[in-house]
Amino acid sequence: MANSQLNSGNPRVDIEYRRKKSAEEMRHQVVSFALMIFLTLIAFAVVAAKGFSAWFIVPFILLLAIVQVIFQLYYFMHMSHKGHEAPSLFLYSGLLVGLVTVLAFSTIIWW
Amino acid sequence: MSTYAQKKGFGATIWDYLTTVDHKKIAILYLIAGGFFFVVGGLEAVFIRIQLAVPNNDFVSAGLFNEIITMHGTTMIFLAAMPLVFAFMNAVMPLQIGARDVAFPFVNALGFWLFFFGGVFLNLSWFFDGAPDAGWTSYASLAMASKGHGVDFYVLGLQISGIGTLIGGINFLVTIINMRAPGMTYMRMPLFTWSTFVTSALILFAFPPLTVGLVLMMFDRMFGSNFFVTTMGGNTVIWEHLFWIFGHPEVYILVLPAFGIFSEIFAMFSRKRLFGYSSMVFATVLIGFLGFMVWAHHMFTTGLGPVANAIFAVATMAIGVPTGIKIFNWLLTMWGGSVKFTTPMLYALAFIPSFIAGGVTGVMLASAAADYQYHDTYFVVAHFHYVIVGGVVFAILAGTHLYWPKMFGTMLNDTLGKITFWLFFIGFHMTFFIQHFLGLWGMPRRVFTYLPGQGFETSNLISSLGAVFMSLAVLVLLYNVIMTSVKNVRVGNDPWGDGRTLEWALPSPPPFYNFKQLPLVRGLDAYWLEKMEGKKGMTPAEPLGDIHMPNSSFLPFVIAFGLFVAAFGALFNMDDKAWSVPVLIIGLLITFGAMFLRSVKDDHGFHIHKEDLMEDDNDKGAKA
Numbered sequence: 001m002a003n004s005q006l007n008s009g010n011p012r013v014d015i016e017y018r019r020k021k022s023a024e025e026m027r028h029q030v031v032s033f034a035l036m037i038f039l040t041l042i043a044f045a046v047v048a049a050k051g052f053s054a055w056f057i058v059p060f061i062l063l064l065a066i067v068q069v070i071f072q073l074y075y076f077m078h079m080s081h082k083g084h085e086a087p088s089l090f091l092y093s094g095l096l097v098g099l100v101t102v103l104a105f106s107t108i109i110w111w
Numbered sequence: 112m113s114t115y116a117q118k119k120g121f122g123a124t125i126w127d128y129l130t131t132v133d134h135k136k137i138a139i140l141y142l143i144a145g146g147f148f149f150v151v152g153g154l155e156a157v158f159i160r161i162q163l164a165v166p167n168n169d170f171v172s173a174g175l176f177n178e179i180i181t182m183h184g185t186t187m188i189f190l191a192a193m194p195l196v197f198a199f200m201n202a203v204m205p206l207q208i209g210a211r212d213v214a215f216p217f218v219n220a221l222g223f224w225l226f227f228f229g230g231v232f233l234n235l236s237w238f239f240d241g242a243p244d245a246g247w248t249s250y251a252s253l254a255m256a257s258k259g260h261g262v263d264f265y266v267l268g269l270q271i272s273g274i275g276t277l278i279g280g281i282n283f284l285v286t287i288i289n290m291r292a293p294g295m296t297y298m299r300m301p302l303f304t305w306s307t308f309v310t311s312a313l314i315l316f317a318f319p320p321l322t323v324g325l326v327l328m329m330f331d332r333m334f335g336s337n338f339f340v341t342t343m344g345g346n347t348v349i350w351e352h353l354f355w356i357f358g359h360p361e362v363y364i365l366v367l368p369a370f371g372i373f374s375e376i377f378a379m380f381s382r383k384r385l386f387g388y389s390s391m392v393f394a395t396v397l398i399g400f401l402g403f404m405v406w407a408h409h410m411f412t413t414g415l416g417p418v419a420n421a422i423f424a425v426a427t428m429a430i431g432v433p434t435g436i437k438i439f440n441w442l443l444t445m446w447g448g449s450v451k452f453t454t455p456m457l458y459a460l461a462f463i464p465s466f467i468a469g470g471v472t473g474v475m476l477a478s479a480a481a482d483y484q485y486h487d488t489y490f491v492v493a494h495f496h497y498v499i500v501g502g503v504v505f506a507i508l509a510g511t512h513l514y515w516p517k518m519f520g521t522m523l524n525d526t527l528g529k530i531t532f533w534l535f536f537i538g539f540h541m542t543f544f545i546q547h548f549l550g551l552w553g554m555p556r557r558v559f560t561y562l563p564g565q566g567f568e569t570s571n572l573i574s575s576l577g578a579v580f581m582s583l584a585v586l587v588l589l590y591n592v593i594m595t596s597v598k599n600v601r602v603g604n605d606p607w608g609d610g611r612t613l614e615w616a617l618p619s620p621p622p623f624y625n626f627k628q629l630p631l632v633r634g635l636d637a638y639w640l641e642k643m644e645g646k647k648g649m650t651p652a653e654p655l656g657d658i659h660m661p662n663s664s665f666l667p668f669v670i671a672f673g674l675f676v677a678a679f680g681a682l683f684n685m686d687d688k689a690w691s692v693p694v695l696i697i698g699l700l701i702t703f704g705a706m707f708l709r710s711v712k713d714d715h716g717f718h719i720h721k722e723d724l725m726e727d728d729n730d731k732g733a734k735a
Binding site for chain 1: 284288312315316320346348349352356403404407415416419
């Protein structure tokens with residue numbers, strides 16, 4: 001999205017600005033990639049380490065997973081950029097419907 | 112005459128429709144297929160009413176009665192109401208937003224053929240030892256015990272047609288988000304387009320739960336899994352939840368487009384801008400949202416507990432608020448308008464009290480404590496027929512008259528239309544109003560007969576007589592359709608004279624590329640605005656240029672047909688038939704082979720050249 005106009009031939013494109021923008025974009029991606037690797041390592045470590053109960057490990061790993069999904073969507077799939085209002089609307093609506101279903105199943109069917 | 116519009120022979124026309132990717136032709140296919148299934152479902156309804164007309168009747172046996180009520184419900188919801196609604200969405204929505212087609216024309220055709228083959232598969236069950244007989248909800252506790260292949264036909268048929276509906280919905284969403292004409296902002300979209308948008312979003316979120324439920328049931332019935340088998344630790348209530356998480360939004364999927372059609376009709380024939388447009392949009396979205404929060408009100412008596420029942424009861428009653436907003440807006444649209452009583456307007460006027468009656472009984476049913484009394488009686492039957500017939504079927508009949516000229520270029524006879532209306536209106540209330548009382552007097556739903564001397568005889572007879580009126584109405588409508596087609600009197604772009612939205616700016620039927628030049632939309636009711644300023648048509652938003660169009664393709668038909676074949680293989684695999692696995696494999700090979708072909712073969716479509724478009728103009732004596 002951000003660097004799609006780098007070689008558009010449009011004389012008004014500010015190459016300097018685009019380049020800076022892309023560099024910034026790249027930095028974000030590298031940082032979030034490193035963070036994601038780090039989070040994955042933590043997840044493995046929690047399971048490998050002795051002394052944590054399952055009641056801690058499962059929610060903790062789920063939390064890490066949610067953080068990773070957010071990184072994935074916002075930094076790698078560019079949802080942080082403009083022009084993604086409709087996809088985010090539908091993503092969050094779908095999430096809401098799914099969560100309501102899970103909530104209902106776990107409260108009134110299984111327990 | 113341009114090279115693109117030549118007279119064709121019968122065979123060529125059939126081939127044209129089998130391969131078409133044009134949204135207007137797909138709309139006609141949906142209308143024909145949906146109309147056919149509507150008649151089939153209607154015949155089943157007539158059989159039900161014959162059987163129940165007198166006590167101790169033996170017109171059909173108890174087992175056959177179960178099959179008939181199941182197929183009546185399933186056919187009417189999935190194979191009649193939905194495709195008919197889809198027909199109008201396909202025919203009108205792209206024209207209303209000023210698009211040349213939907214976003215994915217190929218997928219649009221695929222969606223139709225999947226629905227069609229799913230529907231045919233489901234109905235073929237009549238010829239293979241019995242139709243499904245566990246009710247249209249197919250509750251697992253009943254369905255798992257059902258003998259024969261009926262429920263398997265239900266599971267596989269709905270799965271196939273469900274895929275078609277789902278991709279159709281996604282297609283509409285993408286179209287509305289991306290393909291609006293210049294100036295067509297969200298808040299300038301006609302209400303029918305808005306309701307198509309919200310409906311498509313509901314389809315997107317509601318059909319996956321149905322798919323999941325059907326897959327679970329398929330594995331239970333065909334491959335020996337135990338999701339719904341209580342003796343093996345399964346839970347049949349899971350099916351009920353999955354079904355209603357789909358099933359409740361489904362009723363809004365049906366009724367929101369109905370609201371959309373009526374909103375167009377009220378504005379058109381009151382010759383007034385729709386009252387409270389923005390609140391109408393808000394109410395539509397809110398109904399869509401709340402529609403997902405209320406499904407358990409179908410299950411009050413399954414023992415969810417008082418807290419869950421109370422939550423779902425309150426949420427259900429909340430839906431009355433946005434619906435009320437809509438009702439008042441329609442009334443206020445008519446207020447002070449110069450109302451013209453055309454056939455569509457009659458349906459719209461009759462819709463308001465009929466639908467309110469259904470809404471009021473809905474709120475009664477929503478109160479969980481009282482629901483224990485109403486549950487599984489004819490009161491429920493009366494309620495949902497009031498909302499679905501009084502809302503959706505009225506809208507479909509109104510839409511048929513309203514959009515017939517836009518789809519076929521001829522006007523349905525208004526007098527015959529009014530006869531249809533009065534017959535249907537009287538028959539509808541006669542059939543279903545009395546059923547409220549039958550329910551309150553204790554007649555359970557889904558019983559195949561009742562004993563004399565319980566006070567049910569007269570009311571059931573009245574109810575059955577009402578069905579005669581409705582049948583006559585449908586016959587008059589069919590006669591009207593045939594006569595109109597035979598006479599073939601062509602009409603111009605705005606045959607009602609009161610068209611407000613973009614579709615009425617186009618010839619009837621529109622050329623296959625819809626808009627020669629995309630129109631510039633300057634406000635709500637875009638065409639009305641231009642007419643009021645004395646202009647003949649829309650101001651173009653672009654210079655005349657080549658138009659890129661998709662090629663026709665036979666592949667959608669083949670892909671859907673493959674699944675149809677595979678479904679037979681899967682179904683008869685249970686009987687250890689030797690041929691079943693090869694049939695399954697061949698079917699899947701056809702489907703995936705066609706998909707592969709579609710993927711590897713580059714199809715860039717074609718261009719209509721500027722010169723041909725100019726030539727078209729000269730023929731009609733107008734200027735580009």
